Amino acid sequence: EAGVTQFPSHSVIEKGQTVTLRCDPISGHDNLYWYRRVMGKEIKFLLHFVKESKQDESGMPNNRFLAERTGGTYSTLKVQPAELEDSGVYFCASSQGRGIYEQYFGPGTRLTVT
Amino acid sequence: GENVEQHPSTLSVQEGDSAVIKCTYSDSASNYFPWYKQELGKRPQLIIDIRSNVGEKKDQRIAVTLNKTAKHFSLHITETQPEDSAVYFCAASITGNQFYFGTGTSLTVIP
Numbered sequence: 539e540a541g542v543t544q545f546p547s548h549s550v551i552e553k554g555q556t557v558t559l560r561c562d563p564i565s566g567h568d569n570l571y572w573y574r575r576v577m578g579k580e581i582k583f584l585l586h587f588v589k590e591s592k593q594d595e596s597g598m599p600n601n602r603f604l605a606e607r608t609g610g611t612y613s614t615l616k617v618q619p620a621e622l623e624d625s626g627v628y629f630c631a632s633s634q635g636r637g638i639y640e641q642y643f644g645p646g647t648r649l650t651v652t
Numbered sequence: 653g654e655n656v657e658q659h660p661s662t663l664s665v666q667e668g669d670s671a672v673i674k675c676t677y678s679d680s681a682s683n684y685f686p687w688y689k690q691e692l693g694k695r696p697q698l699i700i701d702i703r704s705n706v707g708e709k710k711d712q713r714i715a716v717t718l719n720k721t722a723k724h725f726s727l728h729i730t731e732t733q734p735e736d737s738a739v740y741f742c743a744a745s746i747t748g749n750q751f752y753f754g755t756g757t758s759l760t761v762i763p
Binding site: 541542569571573578579580581582583586593594596597629633637638639640641642643644645646 | 694
């Protein structure tokens with residue numbers, strides 16, 4: 539079974555530019571999560587999709603971040619325009635069903651804003 | 653919201669010794685506590701978890717204990733090996749959806 543995949547693995551952009559991160563969850567997983575880890579700090583929740591619907595987006599930092607999950611399969615996270623403080627590792631995770639299930643993480647996308 | 657604190661931030665042990673990582677949480681409604689291991693350059697992977705109706709859980713050389721009254725939980729690794737070297741994250745969750753993570757512990761096992 540293929541795991542959660544993320545693309546790109548690394549992205550270096552200048553302040554003010556736009557970046558789109560992609561996540562492909564494990565097939566059949568209805569739940570998809572985005573997290574972010576800023577260097578040395580905790581892995582912080584951004585939002586949660588159930589299929590194509592945003593269940594909880596309380597962790598999204600501001601309106602420069604836009605997440606979508608069209609068709610309930612893969613998800614994208616767009617940052618526009620990027621700021622220096624957006625640098626970090628963005629993780630995607632997926633889990634099956636409702637209730638408490640293991641969240642399977644992707645390898646992350648390291649975003650550097652210069 | 654929930655706040656999870658994790659200590660220590662770095663830990664070095666000799667191979668064969670034990671390692672203990674401690675976490676505290678603030679919200680008594682949290683009922684699920686997973687531990688993730690992230691090896692260098694790899695993805696975080698679940699190594700063990702515990703639910704609030706259990707005080708201790710063990711899987712070979714790793715164990716987790718939970719004290720609901722004190723709101724803290726710990727990861728214990730016995731007979732450490734070099735391949736245990738990694739960053740370990742604790743987390744707490746109320747619903748099983750949003751995980752609140754600690755800041756991570758970088759464990760180095762010295763051969």
